[in-house]
Amino acid sequence: MIKVEGLTKRYARTVAVDNISFEVEKGQIVGFLGPNGAGKTTTMRILTCFLPPSEGSANVAGFDVMANPLEVKKRIGYLPETPPVYPEMEVSEYLVYVGRLKGISSGEINGKVSDVVGKCALGEVRNKLIGQLSKGYRQRVGIAQAIIHNPAVLILDEPTSGLDPKQIIEIRELLRHLAGEHTIILSTHILSEVEHSCERVIIISRGKLVAIDSVANLTNRLRGSEAVAVEVQAVDGQPNAGDVQQRLEQVSGVSRVMAKESKDGGLLFEVESLQGRHIRADLARTVVNSGWNLNEMRSVGLSLEDIFLQLTSAEKPAESSAAQEGEKK
Amino acid sequence: MTSVLLICKKEFKSYFTGPIAYLLMAFFALIFGFGFYTATRDVVRFSLQAQMMGQQQPMNLNDQIIRPLLGFASTIALFLIPMITMRLIAEEKKTGTIELLLTSPVNDLAIIVGKWLGAMLLYLCILGMSVINIAMLFAWGKPDWKPVAVAYLGLILQGGCLLAIGTFISTTTKNQIIAGGVTFFVCLLLWLLSWFTAFDTGPFGQVIAYLSIITHFDNFAKGLLSTKDVVFYLSMIFFALFLTARSMESLRWRS
Numbered sequence: 001m002i003k004v005e006g007l008t009k010r011y012a013r014t015v016a017v018d019n020i021s022f023e024v025e026k027g028q029i030v031g032f033l034g035p036n037g038a039g040k041t042t043t044m045r046i047l048t049c050f051l052p053p054s055e056g057s058a059n060v061a062g063f064d065v066m067a068n069p070l071e072v073k074k075r076i077g078y079l080p081e082t083p084p085v086y087p088e089m090e091v092s093e094y095l096v097y098v099g100r101l102k103g104i105s106s107g108e109i110n111g112k113v114s115d116v117v118g119k120c121a122l123g124e125v126r127n128k129l130i131g132q133l134s135k136g137y138r139q140r141v142g143i144a145q146a147i148i149h150n151p152a153v154l155i156l157d158e159p160t161s162g163l164d165p166k167q168i169i170e171i172r173e174l175l176r177h178l179a180g181e182h183t184i185i186l187s188t189h190i191l192s193e194v195e196h197s198c199e200r201v202i203i204i205s206r207g208k209l210v211a212i213d214s215v216a217n218l219t220n221r222l223r224g225s226e227a228v229a230v231e232v233q234a235v236d237g238q239p240n241a242g243d244v245q246q247r248l249e250q251v252s253g254v255s256r257v258m259a260k261e262s263k264d265g266g267l268l269f270e271v272e273s274l275q276g277r278h279i280r281a282d283l284a285r286t287v288v289n290s291g292w293n294l295n296e297m298r299s300v301g302l303s304l305e306d307i308f309l310q311l312t313s314a315e316k317p318a319e320s321s322a323a324q325e326g327e328k329k
Numbered sequence: 330m331t332s333v334l335l336i337c338k339k340e341f342k343s344y345f346t347g348p349i350a351y352l353l354m355a356f357f358a359l360i361f362g363f364g365f366y367t368a369t370r371d372v373v374r375f376s377l378q379a380q381m382m383g384q385q386q387p388m389n390l391n392d393q394i395i396r397p398l399l400g401f402a403s404t405i406a407l408f409l410i411p412m413i414t415m416r417l418i419a420e421e422k423k424t425g426t427i428e429l430l431l432t433s434p435v436n437d438l439a440i441i442v443g444k445w446l447g448a449m450l451l452y453l454c455i456l457g458m459s460v461i462n463i464a465m466l467f468a469w470g471k472p473d474w475k476p477v478a479v480a481y482l483g484l485i486l487q488g489g490c491l492l493a494i495g496t497f498i499s500t501t502t503k504n505q506i507i508a509g510g511v512t513f514f515v516c517l518l519l520w521l522l523s524w525f526t527a528f529d530t531g532p533f534g535q536v537i538a539y540l541s542i543i544t545h546f547d548n549f550a551k552g553l554l555s556t557k558d559v560v561f562y563l564s565m566i567f568f569a570l571f572l573t574a575r576s577m578e579s580l581r582w583r584s
């Protein structure tokens with residue numbers, strides 16, 4: 001449904017998007033993830049024919065964005081980073097305007113407007129001026145605007161920004177409903193967002209594709225570097241936390257030790273390994289040989305948060321290998 | 330075509346959601362009314378004097394009042410037009426709604442023409458303020474209606490031209506004030522040029538006179554309808570709107 005090849009976008013000074021390729025199948029929800037300035041908005045603007053790419057091609061819903069922009073535009077719904085609303089218009093008036101602009105006939109328009117007003121829970125503010133709405137409501141008007149003409153592809157730039165938790169859940173529900181018939185790309189910083197509503201993740205950082213995979217695979221793959229929770233028993237402050245941490249850090253293959261909160265009589269640590277190293281046996285031996293009691297040891301999956309940080313911060317060795325894998329795909 | 334009308338309607342309506350449309354109309358009505366008052370007062374006094382001196386001179390409303398008055402209207406319009414066009418595209422760029430417009434299945438020219446038509450409608454409303462005064466003349470005397478109609482057509486065409494130029498300038502920035510300022514400067518320059526060409530009758534002056542949007546109005550003001558002038562205005566409007574659409578496209582490439 002969406003096919004991007006070698007996409008590059010250069011601004012005067014910066015390369016905002018650097019040779020990105022990916023594909024999205026029909027009916028999928030894909031999360032577009034990256035830190036600030038990664039190039040998410042830029043990529044989305046290219047997909048929606050707002051900006052032309054400097055190099056490479058993008059094909060959306062069967063049409064090339066450069067050769068057939070009008071056909072592409074007919075088939076997409078787009079929520080830009082800032083909801084594109086006119087403060088001087090009423091909500092329903094605005095939706096009618098946008099709907100008509102997107103080619104809905106005057107006979108159908110009222111039905112479609114009522115439809116999205118219901119879906120986006122805008123009933124209460126239907127006749128209010130958009131300029132008087134709160135940020136969250138304006139965001140919902142933005143979403144309503146994107147889905148009003150029932151487009152095959154939905155491109156949403158940070159759809160849940162500015163929404164309260166209840167609304168976030170509602171929007172997630174809505175998106176899950178829409179997926180299947182619609183292909184959805186949404187960008188976000190919020191990782192739980194991706195875990196909850198996306199099937200696949202595309203991670204970019206500084207314009208480069210870092211990883212593209214299903215959420216489950218990504219979590220698994222990065223377990224190659226495992227994280228282990230270790231609890232050492234302590235009696236009357238013996239042994240002290242600093243000592244234990246130091247000792248654990250010396251175990252070969254350990255990349256990081258974090259002290260967690262200690263509860264009655266137990267010192268809890270989270271230990272991360274270097275990629276591909278198994279450290280559990282060595283950890284256990286170290287604790288026991290030091291004469292301490294090992295209360296508990298279990299592996300904890302790296303959260304998507306950790307993965308994200310690993311992938312997008314340059315110092316981490318994980319990045320280069322993951323990027324190579326990403327490019328091979 | 331539907332989208333042109335849609336955008337035009339929306340644009341026209343949004344002028345009236347703020348004070349701008351009312352301000353412009355009131356301003357024009359006031360200045361024009363003042364001009365009307367001065368012109369009629371002088372003419373009436375002059376003809377009374379002539380009568381007292383025993384000369385029975387038929388008063389010509391067309392030449393003595395309507396023509397200078399509508400010429401005056403065309404000058405006022407020069408100053409109002411920047412305020413009509415400045416927000417057209419600049420505001421959309423500022424608030425980000427331009428992303429909605431440019432990702433909707435509507436081509437750039439339709440957007441531009443729609444916006445220009447919306448501005449044109451407001452301009453017509455503003456001109457409409459002068460109709461009241463002119464109608465008074467018709468009630469009072471018997472002016473010839475044809476030159477009046479021609480002059481109005483001239484006002485509309487000249488306005489259309491300047492509005493198209495203003496629309497173009499509005500695409501080049503996201504700052505309304507700059508858009509308005511530059512448009513104002515251009516209008517002023519055209520106005521000055523028209524003065525300049527009145528004095529310089531050499532070949533250079535003639536070229537400028539041909540290109541000057543304002544000098545083409547002179548014939549209309551005199552009540553002379555010539556195809557040459559109409560074609561000039563229409564092609565200028567078309568050219569400016571076409572340029573605007575191109576400008577939108579090149580801005581995409583550059584930004």
Ligand SMILES: Nc1ncnc2c1ncn2[C@@H]1O[C@H](COP(=O)(O)OP(=O)(O)OP(=O)(O)O)[C@@H](O)[C@H]1O
Nearest residue numbers: 011014016034035036037038039040041042043584
């Ligand atoms: N109009 C522009 N002119 C020049 N550089 C730009 C322009 N727009 C974006 N950039 C640059 O391109 C890079 C990518 O920006 P982009 O907005 O795509 O990031 P993003 O991933 O959407 O970030 P965020 O999470 O903050 O929204 C940034 O370095 C930004 O400074």
Ligand SMILES: [Mg+2]
Nearest residue numbers: 040041042081
């Ligand atoms: Mg962004």
